[in-house]
Amino acid sequence: MAKLKKGTRCTVCKSKGEKEKAVVFLPHHRLALCKKHFIQWFEKRVEKTIKEFRMFSKKDRILVAVSGGKDSLALWNALTRLGYEADGFYIDLGIDQYSDDSKKLALEFADRIGRTLHIVSLKEEIAPIPAIDKITDRPACSACGTVKRYYMNRYAKQLGYSIIATGHNLDDEAAVLFGNTLHWNIDYLKRQYPVLWEEGGFIRKVKPLCKITEKESALYAFFNNIEYIEYECPFSEGASSIEYKELLSSLEEKHPGTKLQFYTNFLKKMYPILKEYQERQKDQLKVCKICGEPSFTEICSVCKLKEKVQNISQKH
Known part of the structure; x- marks a missing residue:
């Protein structure tokens, strides 16, 4: 800034x-x-993004994925102030003090704005992230992301919500786009859009903060006296996405608007081509034969993970 x-x-x-x-x-x-007009600018930008990508309307029931961090709480606050019916969904990852602190802040904020916060414990559902990390070959962030997406989708349907809103900001989206472009990961690039429409058992997922920077989100939280967890998840240390963020931020300092231009030009010029390719090469979604959730294989990755956890616990 x-x-x-x-x-x-x-x-x-x-x-x-x-x-x-x-x-x-x-x-x-x-x-x-000034403070008042920054808050107004932030909320108008969120509203404009929602309308630009036709994310949802005032009639929809929205479930905000809440982590206790600045972005998710800022998003929940903005949606509430804008008049949307938005409740929160928190997944207790079982990461010691980090999870205790973030859950406490999420609960306090839900009470402050008078909205419901649904909580799911990973320890009760499958196993806490530290335990999952020990039994998988995948990076902790990758396994965690898979599990979170699974339970968000499953519980949103069970609880009667039609939309899942996440607090991914412009810095997040630009860093992911940079990484996917660096490796030319077409499968990920063709899904990097602010709206993933409902299909085959997946409900709609949206990113209303995709044009808001991390600093703008932090300022909005600060000006609204929103208390949020200020330290990173211990498992995120050394993640390549953090390096990409730092690199893009250094470019942004020298050339303001770089991140926004990089991201919006992708959406305007490259995504339509990838979308056309995706329509032609569409994968056939199946249904997991164990849990009934959508999957690209007969047994979904979370059920496979559950089996692995159960097998290990039986041996011990």
Whole structure:
């Protein structure tokens, strides 16, 4: 976030003949804003993104994937203030103090805004992430992501929600896009869109913060006095996505708007080509013969993981 020159007035206030001083400058939007108008700008940008990608309407029941971090809580707050029917869904990953702290903050925030927070314990469903990490060859973040997506989809359907909203921000999306482009991972690139439409047992997943930067999200949380977990998950240390974020952030400092341009140009110019390819090469979704959830194989990856956990526990 660029530094403000002393005495800079809010762009919006200035246009109205008011003299409120700016507290934040958004270089890629060329906007200097006071606290009130930054909050309004943030919420209008979220609303505009929802409408641009036809994510959902006021009639839909939305389940926000809540982690206790700034992005998910900022999203939940914005959706509530914008008048959407949005409840929270927290997965207790069983990662010691990190999970205890994040769950506490999620519960406190749900109480503050008067919305329901549904909680699922991974320890009760399958096994906590530290235990899963010991029995799989996959990186912890990969296994964790698979498990979270599975339970979000399963419980959203059971609880009667039609939309899952996640707090992925522009930094997240740009970093993932950079990594997938670096490795030309077509299977992932063709699914990188702010909306994944419902099909074959999957319900719709949306990313309303995809054009909001991490710093903007943090500022919105700060200005709204939202307390969130400020340290990273211990399993994320050394993740390549963090390196990609740092690289893109250094480019952003020199050339404001780089991340937004990189991401939006992909959506406008490359995604339509990949979507056409995807329609021609569409994989046939099956139903897991154990749990009944959608899967590309006869037994889904989570049920395979459950079997592995059970086999190991029986041996001990």
